[in-house]
Amino acid sequence: MSVPTILITGAGGEMGHALIKALSNAGVEIVASDLRPLAPELAQRCAVVLHGSHGDVTNPAFIEAVSQYPIERIFHLAAVLSTAAERDPVRAHRINVDGTLNVLELAQQLGCTYQQHVRVIFPSTIAVYGFESLDAKLHCRKVGENDALQPQTLYGIAKLHCERLGIYYNSHYKKLSGEKHWVDFRSLRFPGLISADTLPAGGTSDYAPEMLHAAARGEQYVCFVRPDTQIPFMAMPDGVRALLQLADAAPEQLSRRVYNIGAFAPTAAEIAQMIQRYFPDAAIEFEPDPQRQAIVDSWCADVNDSAARRDWGWQPLYDFEYAFADYLVPAVRRRYATIEATDRH
Numbered sequence: 001m002s003v004p005t006i007l008i009t010g011a012g013g014e015m016g017h018a019l020i021k022a023l024s025n026a027g028v029e030i031v032a033s034d035l036r037p038l039a040p041e042l043a044q045r046c047a048v049v050l051h052g053s054h055g056d057v058t059n060p061a062f063i064e065a066v067s068q069y070p071i072e073r074i075f076h077l078a079a080v081l082s083t084a085a086e087r088d089p090v091r092a093h094r095i096n097v098d099g100t101l102n103v104l105e106l107a108q109q110l111g112c113t114y115q116q117h118v119r120v121i122f123p124s125t126i127a128v129y130g131f132e133s134l135d136a137k138l139h140c141r142k143v144g145e146n147d148a149l150q151p152q153t154l155y156g157i158a159k160l161h162c163e164r165l166g167i168y169y170n171s172h173y174k175k176l177s178g179e180k181h182w183v184d185f186r187s188l189r190f191p192g193l194i195s196a197d198t199l200p201a202g203g204t205s206d207y208a209p210e211m212l213h214a215a216a217r218g219e220q221y222v223c224f225v226r227p228d229t230q231i232p233f234m235a236m237p238d239g240v241r242a243l244l245q246l247a248d249a250a251p252e253q254l255s256r257r258v259y260n261i262g263a264f265a266p267t268a269a270e271i272a273q274m275i276q277r278y279f280p281d282a283a284i285e286f287e288p289d290p291q292r293q294a295i296v297d298s299w300c301a302d303v304n305d306s307a308a309r310r311d312w313g314w315q316p317l318y319d320f321e322y323a324f325a326d327y328l329v330p331a332v333r334r335r336y337a338t339i340e341a342t343d344r345h
């Protein structure tokens with residue numbers, strides 16, 4: 001079997017970092033796109049790097065630039081996260097919704113040109129869920145894929161809409177004119193992701209990674225949500241494994257096109273305690289920000305991911321204890337020790 005050519009949009013983001021490393025280690029040809037130039041250590045792992053108007057999923061120049069390559073898979077990661085989207089909803093809608101429509105059209109065109117199905121793998125989010133009250137959220141415990149789809153944020157609304165757009169391109173595109181569909185769409189609803197190598201920008205689950213990185217740097221952290229706040233989280237290596245596993249699944253394994261995936265669901269207080277176990281001097285305070293608190297209060301406390309487990313064998317490698325003991329803490333310690341050593345020289 002030949003190695004597919006893969007497009008990664010939003011390649012310079014947190015998930016792009018981890019995915020480029022995993023795919024380039026496996027010898028895959030990567031076409032990477034992002035608004036900004038990629039960091040040199042990522043760019044050197046890619047066959048083609050597009051940025052500026054060519055890396056902008058909302059720009060026709062992007063479609064023209066990418067159409068030259070026989071892409072078989074697209075990891076469409078470009079998006080504005082939840083807090084940033086609330087600050088500029090119109091821009092976020094343009095990037096998250098119009099950008100995704102462009103990527104789906106591109107996939108259909110690529111399929112038609114090269115006469116092959118194009119798998120589009122789309123990271124969706126727990127932000128598609130929306131509970132009216134904290135009681136309703138806590139009562140639900142593990143939300144199923146078809147429950148509580150009443151998102152309150154622009155980010156959640158856009159992601160839910162794009163899931164549906166993807167299913168349209170996958171199953172119903174231009175049925176009226178009998179046009180062949182070339183898009184094979186698959187999506188994962190991600191929990192908050194925690195990486196030891198990068199920090200997120202503009203999300204609302206950011207308190208967990210920010211708390212960890214601040215502790216490793218010996219800095220105080222003021223957490224913007226209450227200690228009892230609970231949402232699901234996942235270690236970044238599991239997030240990347242899930243993307244790759246769903247991308248590789250045979251179509252007949254999939255009973256649906258959008259899956260929940262879970263790993264662990266601690267409260268903010270439990271995260272702080274775990275971090276203080278490894279960094280006893282970590283100074284963590286709680287000063288909830290009412291707007292950001294309302295966003296996470298509307299998200300689910302945990303997810304039911306039994307469909308992913310049954311259909312394509314989803315199983316997180318990292319639970320809460322193991323994620324910190326084996327991955328996050330050793331890796332952030334190494335990271336900041338290296339940075340300190342470089343600064344000293």
Ligand code: SER
Pocket residue numbers: 081082083124125126127155190191192193202203204205206
């Ligand atoms: N991590 C995302 C955010 O906080 C949610 O999926 O916006």
